[in-house]
Amino acid sequence: AAGVIQSPRHLIKEKRETATLKCYPIPRHDTVYWYQQGPGQDPQFLISFYEKMQSDKGSIPDRFSAQQFSDYHSELNMSSLELGDSALYFCASSRTGQGQHEQFFGPGTRLTVL
Amino acid sequence: GESVGLHLPTLSVQEGDNSIINCAYSNSASDYFIWYKQESGKGPQFIIDIRSNMDKRQGQRVTVLLNKTVKHLSLQIAATQPGDSAVYFCAEKELSWGKLQFGAGTQVVVTP
Numbered sequence: 001a002a003g004v005i006q007s008p009r010h011l012i013k014e015k016r017e018t019a020t021l022k023c024y025p026i027p028r029h030d031t032v033y034w035y036q037q038g039p040g041q042d043p044q045f046l047i048s049f050y051e052k053m054q055s056d057k058g059s060i061p062d063r064f065s066a067q068q069f070s071d072y073h074s075e076l077n078m079s080s081l082e083l084g085d086s087a088l089y090f091c092a093s094s095r096t097g098q099g100q101h102e103q104f105f106g107p108g109t110r111l112t113v114l
Numbered sequence: 115g116e117s118v119g120l121h122l123p124t125l126s127v128q129e130g131d132n133s134i135i136n137c138a139y140s141n142s143a144s145d146y147f148i149w150y151k152q153e154s155g156k157g158p159q160f161i162i163d164i165r166s167n168m169d170k171r172q173g174q175r176v177t178v179l180l181n182k183t184v185k186h187l188s189l190q191i192a193a194t195q196p197g198d199s200a201v202y203f204c205a206e207k208e209l210s211w212g213k214l215q216f217g218a219g220t221q222v223v224v225t226p
Contacts, residue, residue: 004157031211042203042216043158056213090157094211101146101210105157 002026004106006091012112013081021076021109025093031055032074033103034066037088049074050096081113124221127198133191137204137217140185144206147180148214149189153200161189161202191222199224 005024013019025032031050035043045058049068060066063081068074078085088110092103127133139147145166150158164171164178164187171178177190187204201219 033213035214042218043214045213045215048213050211055211058213092157092214096211102148102160102163103214105150105159107155108157 004091004093004104006089006106006109008109009107010110010112012114014114015081015083017081017113019078019081019111021078021089021091021111023074023076023091023093023106025072025074025091026095026104029093029095029104030072031094031096032068032072033092033094034060034074034076035090035092035105037090037108039087043090046076078111083113086111086113123219124223126223126225127194129196129224129226130193133189133194133198133222135189135191135202135204135220135222137187137189137220138185139187139204139206139217141206141208141215142185143208144215146207146210147178147187148205148207149176149178149187150203150205150216151198151200152203152219158203194222194224196224196226198222 007022033048034046037043046060047066048056052068063079066076088108090108092105094103148163149161152158162173162178164180175192179188201221203219204217205214
């Protein structure tokens with residue numbers, strides 16, 4: 001079965017640089033969620049999109065932005081990177097309606113800011 | 115062995131024994147409660163969920179119990195296997211399509 005695809009899997013950036021993380025949801029899933037997981041921490045919700053519109057926003061810094069495109073893939077854009085942005089970034093997707101609500105997580109992108 | 119709460123981050127269990135992982139949640143408005151398993155270097159994997167109008171749900175080798183009175187959730191794993199070694203997170207959400215609010219994880223270590 002197809003799963004959530006994230007790219008790149010690993011990313012190393014310098015402080016103040018920018019980064020773009022990509023997420024390809026499971027086919028026919030209409031909702032995408034982004035989570036940030038610091039070392040030894042639980043995942044923290046950043047932002048979500050339903051049918052290409054932002055549906056909810058969590059603790060996402062103003063330096064970050066995201067969008068969902070017509071093909072339902074999503075990108076998380078991160079600017080002015082800080083050391084504290086080093087974390088695992090997970091994308092999850094789900095299909096709303098018909099009682100289905102399970103969020104399926106991708107393998108994550110490990111971002112290291114030096 | 116039995117976890118006595120999330121202040122105990124590691125649960126060591128002998129292979130074949132039953133595991134119990136506990137979680138306290140805070141949002142009375144949460145309607146869904148979910149357990150995720152996360153292996154090292156991987157994304158969280160759905161195990162089982164329960165809706166707020168239920169107090170017990172069983173899956174394959176797993177049982178989730180919900181006590182809304184004390185806002186407590188537990189995951190029981192029967193006959194724990196080495197492949198069950200992972201970090202387990204409880205999560206809650208208000209809406210079926212809503213964001214997940216994760217609790218602190220519990221590291222489960224299965225010893226032979």
